[in-house]
Amino acid sequence: MIDTMRKVGLPLGPALFLLVCLIPPHDGLSQQAVYCAAVTALMATWWITEAIPIPAASMIPIVLFPFLQIMPSAKATLPYANHLIYLFMGGFFIAVCMERWNLHYRIAMHTIRLVGTSPSRIVLGFMVAAGFLSMWVSNTATTVMMMPIGLAIIKACADITGDHDLRHNPFAVSLMLALAYAASIGGLGTIIGTPPNTIMVAQIDKLYGQTISFLDWMKVGVPLAATFLIITWLLLTKVLFPVKGDILQGKGAQLIQAELAKLGAMKKEEKLIVAVFAVVATLWILMGLVKWPIFKGVSDASVAIAGALLLFVIPSDLNKGVFLLDWKTAVKIPWDVILLFGGGLCLADGFQDTGLTKYIAGLLVDLEGMQLIWIIACIVALNIFLTEVTSNTAVATLMIPVMGAIAVGMKINPFGPIVAACIACSYAFMLPVATPPNAVVFGSGAVTIRQMARTGLWLNILGIIQITLVVYFLMPWVWGIDLTVLPDWAIPKK
Template identity: 40%
Template sequence: MKEKIGLILGPILFIIFYFIPSVTGLEHAPRAVLAVTLLVATWWITEALPIPVTSLIPLILLPITGGTKEEVAASAYADPIVFMYMGGFIIALAIEKWNLHKRIAMNIISMMGANSNRIILGTMIATAFISMWISNAATALMMLPIALALIKEIKEAQFLKPQSANKFSKSLLLTVAYSASIGGLATLIGSVPNAVFAAVAKSSLHRSVSFAQWMLFAVPLTIILLTALYFILTKWLFKVEDANSVSSDFAKKALRDLGPMSIEEKLTGLVFLLVSILWMAGNVLPDSLHITDTTIAMFGAVLLFLIPAKSKKGGLLVWDDMTKLPWGILLLFGGGLSLAAAFEDSGLTKWFSGLLGVVKPLPIILIIIVLTTAILFLTEVMSNTAVSNMLMPVSIGFAAAIHADPFIIMGIVALSSTCAFMLPISTPPNAAVFSADELEMKDMVKAGFILNIVAIIVISVFSYFWLPIAFGL
């Protein structure tokens, strides 16, 4: 029903806003961009067509309607940020192909030892760290079998009383879901909205956001949210009284089953480490080298094809592995950036600036809190990629209306649209852990609502106070 409504509603909105100028009073070009945006946003939200297919519509309709030139609409699909994300995806494929992600997770859990709360902490750290480099959906799907095996092991060994074991199960599964989302906040490739932030900043504001700059801003925020998550789950909602009776031998057994690191794992790990160091050191590299986050990502990706594997023919990656690359996400990027470029080129951003001027009298911190709350709860029922692609261009005009730096509003959009914790439909990690039949809806709603409130406070404070410092505004 949602898809059918969207399929009809999208064209209706397009026709009203494009063919009836008096509705907005806009000139032809910005009116065309607004009409195309409403059509695309409606189809993104309702998934009337597959999201990657809808993401191609700006390439077709923006030139035809006169919203912007074909060159402007098309060039966004080849934006450097798209290729940075592609490089990150390719590196993630190699990590998964050679089981390096599982070894990292099991080592962290093994090192944390020796009671149920420590296992939850280890799982949290492992999930969040992996999610910094791999999509939150892939991270959750990788960690879910590990969590379920831990739950089974603890229940069968009767380490905990039945009531405590039940609390541990719920806490561990929610840890996987929430840590996968929170960990993605920390890097530009960890979450789609983060990369949209960097891309729109470059295309619309002509301001670069480096990998290191984003981490300087977002890593402290991520650590605070993870700390809050740990205490909410283990000390408040699902407190396990006999926590000390559990060991982490399961992780050590899993590492024994994996055996010694293969040469392919070691080489993949070295490439991953090299790329990570170059990303984080990007600010200190001389500009004359023209080394960017995108070139670093693609260098790492190509290197994985050049380095030969010992146990299989070809390199650490072969072209057949690219069938697993999420091409749809790259098209989604392109569609969002195409709309953002058209916003700027047509002057639609200035119109939004005037429209949103009514909130100017309010204190900036109050505006930030209200905006963070609205976006965070909106993304509970909408895709975070749809929310960020829809609101990121608008946020530039909104910032102008309230005389704030655009980065502050864009940062709120990027962070808030990733933090959806209340419902199984909110994020792929939530849906994945809910499918395990260990959680009730009320468990996720209660824990998610509390974490939402914490996220609103942390994101608002960080966006207002720390973001200007981290980005040197």
């Protein structure tokens, strides 16, 4: 199916590009705005079908924007070095350093042990551990790292019960699904936890000059992630795949302790990484709470890169020239996501500079007066089901400028539609192709597509309700904003 999409997408992208270019400019729609829409159609098609690698498609504006007189090359390349890209890069460096010294594995094991070792508690422990790690480490790395632990526990359970048909074992199914879903949900907690969050913060800064700090986002993201982790756990272990009694026969604690014993005592390197991470996280939070002179002009990105540089500087073994982080490890960060950020930010600039945002907003004035809560619910539903079949980063990159235009057209605060769309991009629970964690656990053989689709559909429905309520009620309260009013900073410049 994917190969077919690529074959179709490769010629379809240029065809749509040429078709949109033929639209005649008219009142409110300049020739450059038409060209910008054409470039968007090309990029969207190639992103969705993955006709060429997503990061390669993300560099299209660098070539086409100057040739089409949308913006000069010097300006088209600037978004690829946006300061928020360095925030994400710094976070990635810290994450791969944790992985190098196996610190993330130790954190996971201790978390599971603390939560409990009965079957339902083990599922909860896995979710808490995966959710917390995913706030700082990529959701794919989190899932790949924790899946062998989960499979070892499932195998022990199968040996005890004599039932090795994993797909009909409710404990096995709930544990594997819980791992995938928690890795996706946990990333919502921080700006660097999942690419859509960073894309959103960067585009809001680019489009409107408004800054969402690390702490600002955590005020919304952490309650959102925590409540949905609990909802997911209850749905899996109490409703869809309940486990009766202790099928592990009290051996859960023994299994976890055996994994911890393999790790041995905490190494010097792990302690140093914890110290660096603690300093970085503290500064991220402090800068949102206090306005000390030393923080003037310092952004979350500066702190992230400072933490990464410390990891390059602090030695593990000075005599052997070994440091906590080396470049061989550092190059493993997802550079493709960084290029995607740049492409999305450049596209957002094109929307603004050509007046395309203002034109789209003008088409949506008829929506003014419609109940805001229903608009948010519709936006959430659209993006949730769209991200089931398309890269969540690509969906976020494409939809955020459009959501901003919708807000202007309706004369409401852009934060409502934009944040709703961004969060929804992480709620991909139905299909193995929807997000890498789903694909990883599906590959374990413990879950069928039907089981994942049924569970995911329930979570999508519950997610639509939860995101709508959080964006409509919690976000305005913690950020002190009014979603029903279009602020001055969001009004398009004439």
